[in-house]
Amino acid sequence: MDQHSPSIRAQAVVLMRQGIPNRLVAERLSVPRGTIGWWRSEDRKARGEVYQPPNDCPRCTGREFDTMAYAYLLGLYLGDGHIISKYKQHHLSLYCNATQIGLIAAAEDAMRRVMAASSVGQHRKTGCIEVKSYTKHWTCMFPQHGPGKKHERPIVLEPWQQAVLDVHPWEFVRGLIHSDGCRITNWTTRMVRGERKRYEYHRYFFTSKSDDIRTLYTDTLDRLGVEWTHCTRDGVPFNISVAKKASVALMDLHVGPKY
Known part of the structure; x- marks a missing residue:
């Protein structure tokens, strides 16, 4: 079947006038997406329609x-x-x-x-x-x-954004960790009854050069009851550490490692 036959084009125009996106029309009729876009443009011109981009903001x-x-x-x-x-x-x-x-x-x-x-x-x-x-x-x-x-530059949330975070604080923390954070496993050794044993423990890190973003993170942790500390390196407090066992357990429950 000729993909560019008048009947196929007519079907495409009917679908597009129903509000179906170009991608779906192209898939349904097995026509290149660029061709569908051109047909839509020509149909608008024929009807004197001025294109307005879709807005669902x-x-x-x-x-x-x-x-x-x-x-x-x-x-x-x-x-x-x-x-x-x-x-x-x-x-x-x-x-x-x-x-x-x-x-x-x-x-x-x-x-x-x-x-x-x-x-x-x-x-x-x-x-x-x-x-x-x-x-x-x-x-x-x-x-x-x-x-x-x-x-x-300053990073300050608008009231409507803060209202969202007040309802979903863990999702905000999870997004920060999944972008500029990590969950790692540290280890140490101890002498137990004359034998040196290795112990592992988990820790979360979040790193940002922005004082405002770090404050948004730590303020949210405070509201959630998560203990944290600055992990200063070379005099620069860019890293926020969560290492206390109970706090790590909370982070594991709601955030978890990247995957």
Whole structure:
């Protein structure tokens, strides 16, 4: 069957006028996605329709959104994410270790749950996977976006963001750990009845050059009853450590290692 026959094109136009996305129309009719996009553009011109990009931004439309997914995504963004926002190029990027397929899947899922109409994709780079979501409205959801590095400018949550964190504090902590944190196993030895034995214990680290982001993390830990300490190296307190057994158990219950 000719994929570009008039009948196929007519079917595609009917589906597109029903609001079905180009990707789904292309899959259903086995037509290249670029062709579907061109047909949609030509159909709009024929009807004199001015194209308006779809907008499902919760901040612009006032719609409800998945606040649990947002709290996790906010942690990922503040930890190791960035937004590109310029003419014809708007996207949120998160960089994940290529071996941590669970984290990659969780990042994609959170993006879709917060901004469902935006396309999400992966780009493989050396040793990592860049998870991208394309829409200019990520700057609405993350008003902390701005020029320069995060640790070189103030990072202050807006009241609506803090309200989300008050409901889902563990998801925020999990996002920070999954981006700029880790769970490691330390060990030490002790003499027991004349025999030296090895003991292992777990610890969580979170590292950020931003004083504001570290404070957001530690303030949240305080509210959750998690004990923490500064792990200062070379006089710089960039590392936050959670090592007390009870606190590590809490972190294991709600956060866990990257995977």
